[in-house]
Amino acid sequence: MTTISNETTVGDGIDNVEGHPTPELPATLSTTPAKKKKRGLSRWLPPLLVFLGIVVVWYIISLFVLDPHLRFLLPLPQDILFKGFLDPLSFNALMVALYQTVIVAMLGLAIAIVIGVIWAIAMSQAKWVERSLFPYAVILQCIPILALVPLIGFWFGYEFPSRVLVCVMIALFPMVNNTLFGLQSVDKGHRELFKLQGANRWTTLGKLSLPAALPAIFAGMRISAGLAVVGAIVGDQFFRRGTPGLGILISNYSSRLQGEQLFATIITAALFGVVVFWLFGLLGRRAVGKWYDFT
């Protein structure tokens, strides 16, 4: 990034053209070379070494510690790869289940985001609304969702809608909480700036509070996204009708002692969680990174 030198040039420019005094040099941007992300070997080597260490220990346990007939407890890595992932039958089942889980998690997340943001906006409009509604957000967060699962099954059946509902309930609180926090942490000076111009509450919401809350909203989204993945897999294991997702696959494989497939499915679920976390971090940086240090 060469913004700093650009600005200097532009600043000198107006001095010459318009006869204005040169504005002071801009503050140093946060992109000094020292802060630039380290790329290459020094960054990737340490985690790579840890990974290799884990693989070595894995092989030792799998080959020398476990009895051959107990090897399903920790199958050899190449068996997980070839039997669990690449075997056409397993691969097919895995992809279908992954697709199903992605749909459930993302739909649940989308609903949680919409409800959460609206809920928080409602609470930010008046203290009495907040006092009336916030306790329910906390209660939602505190009830063990698993305790509600039988009820959800009674009411909404044992298929897709119930799985989505579990996702929504698990992912909702961070959205409500973060959005509310964001909306309420608007700078007092900014509020007064809008008030002085007689801006009404909707203008203030659209042009001030919501933009100011975006970093908090995106941080909430990233947390909720991770929870939605958990919700999708948990919901799966209770509501077993309809297309199986990763959760059903995991319980099936474990009950059939299919270690290779079980490990492949668990690894897939973990990777899905990691990808979602990374994706929503990226989304946040894209959305507000220009003006906010979104980490």
Added chain:
Amino acid sequence: MTVTAPAPTNTQTSTTDVLLDFSNVEMTFPDGTIALHGVDLVVKRGEFVTVVGPSGCGKSTLLRIASGLETASNGVAQVGTDRIGYVFQDATLLPWRNVTANVELLAELHGESKKDRAAKAREAIELVGLGGFEKHLPKALSGGMKMRASLARSLTLDPELFLFDEPFGALDEITRERLNDELIELFNAKQFAGLFITHSVSEAVYMSTKVVVMSGRPGTIVETFDVPFPPTRDPEVRFTPEFAALVGEVSHALRKGHGNS
């Protein structure tokens, strides 16, 4: 808001030239803090009045009442225009908007067309010497440049009454002096009514046509000084004995007022 102030003693100014008229203004906050007590203050078009006083004496409260953010708990606070510029100590720029979008904000909030507000913003940005920085985000600007952007934002209102709450207090000496000169230039060009708060006595004397000294809390006006220097200030005026003498007098009044509290 209309001015119903009594006819001013100076026959040459019409009533519409009185843009701020405080008489016996008091401010007691709900928690019992008495911030202002019996404040009488008039600011006319073409006057640049600076208020100095110890911190916590109610200077900001004075401006907040003038702007309508706060209502006086007693007395009469009249303001003769709704075109009020208000520059805070912080630049209060919206960090997600670039300079142009920040400067356009007030016109945008008043529902003006894209074209009108773009034109206003362009003119204001040129006036404060920020040309070339239109697309910069606030975080890429220095403190002085942020203040310029904030000033430009207020200028788009074409204020008749311009309130400044220690706007340059956080800036370094050199930047502050440069902005002082530019603000004087702006004032001479636009002839608004200025009410400027500072804690620097020499800035007060340098900037204004009139210096008002406030006592410690509860703030009240203890002394008023007319500044005799010509409106187009030569920076060199700071080094004249007359300037030093006036700074001395104001400082003295300030110390006396502080002692009373």
